[in-house]
Amino acid sequence: MGADKVAGMGRIAVIGAGMGAMASAARLAVAGHRVVVYERTQTYGGAVRRFERDGFAFDTGPGLLPVPAVYRDLFVKTGKQPLEECVELVQVDPSTDHVFADGTRVSLPNASRAGVLTALDEALGPDAGARWGDFLVRAGEAWDRARRPLLEEPLWPNWAVLAEREPYPSVPYKRLLRTRRAGTLAEVGAWELRDARLTALLESHALAYGLDPRVTPASAAVLPYMEHAFGTWYVRGGIRELARAVYERCLERRVEFRFATSVERIVEKDGRVVGVELSGGGSESPGPEGSPETPGSGEGTFAEADFVVAGVAPGVVDALLPGPGLRSGDEVPPQPGASSRLTVLLALRGGRPRGVAHRTVVHTVDRDGELDRLFGERPAVPAAPTVVVSRPDDPALVPDAEHEAVALTVTVPSGAQVSEADVERVLGAAERALPDLRDRLLWHEVRTPADIAAATGAEGGAVPAPALAAADGRLLHPSNSTRIPGLFAAGGWAHPGGGLPHAGMSGALVAGLIVEGPEFQGSQ
Secondary structure: OOHHHHHOOOEEEEEOOOHHHHHHHHHHHHOOOEEEEEEOOOOOOOOOOEEEEOOEEEEOOOOOEEOOHHHHHHHHHHOOOOHHHHOOEEEOOOOEEEEOOOOOEEEEOOOOHHHHHHHHHHHHOOOHHHHHHHHHHHHHHHHHHHHHHHHHOOOOOOOHHHHHOOOOOOOOEEEOOEEEOOOEHHHHHHHHHOOHHHHHHHHHHHHOOOOOOOOOEHHHHHHHHHHHHHOEEEEOOOOHHHHHHHHHHHHHOOOEEEEOOOEEEEEEEOOEEEEEEEOOOOEOOOOOOOOOOOOOOOOOEEEEOOEEEEOOOHHHHHOOOOOOOOOOOOOOOOOOOOEEEEEEEEEEEOOOOOOOOOEEEEOOOOHHHHHHHHHOOOOOOOOOOOEEEEOOOOHHHOOOOOEEEEEEEEEEEOOOOOOHHHHHHHHHHHOOOOOOHHHHEEEEEEEOHHHHHHHHOOHHHOOOOEOOOOHHHOOOOOOOEOOOOOEEEOOOOOOOEOOHHHHHHHHHHHHHHHHHOOOOOOOO
16 A cells, blocks of 8 residues: 555545444544545445334434443534434433243342442342452453454454453353363353352343354453443433434544445455445435435446445455455454344334333353353244343434333344244243233334344344454454455444444554555544
8 A cells, every 4th residue: 555545635435324434434524534425225324223103213223332441432423412412412320121931020220339339239149249350350461461452453464363262251160179270261150250140130232243152252241331331321302313413523524435336346456455346326415314225226336446445344345346355365254153132023002101111131041041042053933932022211212291102022033034923922021020011012123133134234134243353263353454455344244243342443453444545543
């Protein structure tokens, strides 16, 4: 990559209008580049979508925002208005209610170590809080060791070091004549937490990202730690409002958007990208919420570009490239077998009761059966699923105070075919937290992996997990730079992986690599 290409103003084509792609677009535009975003659907946001009907509105992607500092930094670096002037951030309290298999319930306060430990002691018995508190100390050590290489820096060229290095300091566990240390999240639960309910609490953080705790490395302890350290946040009006704010920041920075416009081919010349070939037609403004996801059509055109940022799934990009695809043989391969989501949206009569939690995790009554169904040889929707119940206290989501909008989310295999019986089982599990659900139900809407695939282009509606250390690199993500000079990858399928904070950081890393060149070392 020539220095003139780095320092001077360049033309940049961004494929996809997901959160990571828009984060990179805004930062690159501020650096003086001319940025055009080509989005095959009618709107922005990738998986961060909204469904509206009869005055009800629902997030159909993420419902909460962890680590809001990532987006605060984006808004500080790209304009005068900070994030809090563009959206209303609300710290959710309690952070989560948990309904365990044995009927035990616990309500965990937000970002309060003492409050969480006290709540666990009262609900689960003496020493439960102490065991969870000791675990959080170790998880904090893992976070301190892994934070920069896995979130704030470009993927190391010697990434195999991350694949081999386990940052979680497991406690020695003696059994018979052997001393062992927990290598997986399930072993952390069994050997260090020593309570099925605490183990379920721990494993729910992995399951939410479609990870099997039986094989997920102990380094996944950073997932509950992030919530503990940075709190859980909601964006008033729904997380879709965050996508709107990022989109509008892009427009303020003169980023151009071409909706309903598919990139048909990434064009190379002399070993470097020179532009993209597009489908014809397309609008400059997003369509209304819920408009059909139809890509543009018509005669192709060529758009010249000095850099191309691919903010879509690897399989989508590989189909646009000649030769061996996006990656070279010595790079981290794309994550195999990512899971998807089933979401059931509920329009309920009767207002939201006072004091209910924004988020309730209803844990499965058959943990082994759920994991076997999700991650076995023939993956299927679990017969007894863990259900996350989202009940935002937000008047913007309901027609009036006499109604409530509730979303139920279940992890399912990518490509899963969802039956009416599956939906009934989800509703049945949710009744453990919402006993009057059936009496209050006006209607429900189902969003399946096929809907996620239509919005994101990911095969089977797969949803990427955050990058994690150890596990032989299975949970690392490919680097933001690629085998082709001038071509970069942003979003959940590239380093540092899935989740709103990680997608935002991918945009920062791509912008840094383009603006500063290969010597860029990450945020300071």
